[in-house]
Amino acid sequence: MDGPLRTVERTMRLLSELGASLEPLSLAELSRRLGLGKATVRRFLLSLEELGYVGRDARGAYSALPALGRIVAQPAAAVSRQVAGELRELAAETGTGISLGVLRGQEVLYLWREPPGSAAGVVLGEGARLPAHATAIGKILLAQLAPEAVAEIYGDTPPRAFTPRTIVSLPLLLGALQEIRRQGWALSDGELEEGLTAAAVPVYDRAGGLRWALNAASPGHRLAPAAFATDVVPALMRAAGRIGAIES
């Protein structure tokens, strides 16, 4: 075996091209960008259209449809009504922004994100991704992994700096994770964005396996970092227990 399957590579190149463009692209244009014959590109497009991943406008030009984005954001469907209720309650109780996420490579994939102060419970931002090493939720998720696994994830690309407080080396990160593991929860104090503080705890299922992580964030120093440890984290832990007990 050598090299990727030709058709797979072409499929991904095509999707990538469509996803990158804000305007719909014509068949001829795509054919040129991909360096493939029109007939070939057309067959790919018709296939993807039939599958519901691309659509065509009135002029016949192609563009990526929401279904494509949903491929990766599908996990959002995993958040049941019952879990959602718990999350909203938690948001009201703590007055912070609550998120739920899983680890995907070096990033956290959010399944639920509720901005702080949204009285009516505005659910926004599922499907978003943020760097794991600079967020509380990311660190608590990384802390569930063996150090070697973390090292492999960051193998070639070291953690990137966002603020002066961001952890920017693998050894430092591993050290921080060990401490977090011991402590049972993670804090990010302005590591992603100046003035943004967050705490996170893991959510285990009934069998004791990691299911998600739960995050409480408070922007703009509305809540002192110290207040997280005393007030927010206990509430997070209680909620994580309740949520973990819910049948998936």
Next chain:
Amino acid sequence: MDGPLRTVERTMRLLSELGASLEPLSLAELSRRLGLGKATVRRFLLSLEELGYVGRDARGAYSALPALGRIVAQPAAAVSRQVAGELRELAAETGTGISLGVLRGQEVLYLWREPPGSAAGVVLGEGARLPAHATAIGKILLAQLAPEAVAEIYGDTPPRAFTPRTIVSLPLLLGALQEIRRQGWALSDGELEEGLTAAAVPVYDRAGGLRWALNAASPGHRLAPAAFATDVVPALMRAAGRIGAIES
């Protein structure tokens, strides 16, 4: 030609399966779910791994990597530093949450989303998607299209209701869009979520073509709907002018 290209269909099925699962999946498990031979599935996985779309953990199980999500969120890269500066300024000026997005089928794809009240400018939620017909930004984007184009988009699936105020039929939507087109900006008053108000304006590039739409949202009745028309919209319009003038 009949039916989708086999390899394309299999590629998408595989990605879909990987994206839907929160835990990494083993080769054998995927082979079973797809109903394909292990050898075949393996070649697909190796291809996608080489292309950087899937990764494997220590135990060899496969999972989707962030790169997959980035296929569709790539447009986020289209927001330059200069544009970002304008957005932050606008957020500070209006005290609302500012978003930037484009239309993708029936949904708005957000390129930038900043929650209200984030003093330091927390950039979150690019790549998220929300239904176009229930958001201000979605309606202003739809209003740029010909009515027939809108009708085609909603052809088989009528607008879904989220609150009692959501527009739930195509004729009503087309009527609202006409009014919006005349007015030059759109308002969503609790159409997506009770108590969430937002206004949006289009952003044209120098050639006069539609580039994006700009949205200002204020949750929890912090700002009265009437205040949008008098205070927020003019600020939005000014910002849209400045942003549209920026070279892409």
Next chain:
DNA sequence: GCAAAGTGTATCGCACAATGAAACGCAAGG
């Protein structure tokens, strides 16, 4: 008005890429 260039669409025979059965080594578990 007519070229000319560009578009999307349809056809078709061939090469070879992709396929799945089968066999192998290995680790885990009963």
Next chain:
DNA sequence: CCTTGCGTTTCATTGTGCGATACACTTTGC
């Protein structure tokens, strides 16, 4: 120890995906 399930490798076969070519049609330029 045998069994079961896993990932990996090999291999001959075949039918799938390929692109050159040709066609109808619209847009553009003069």
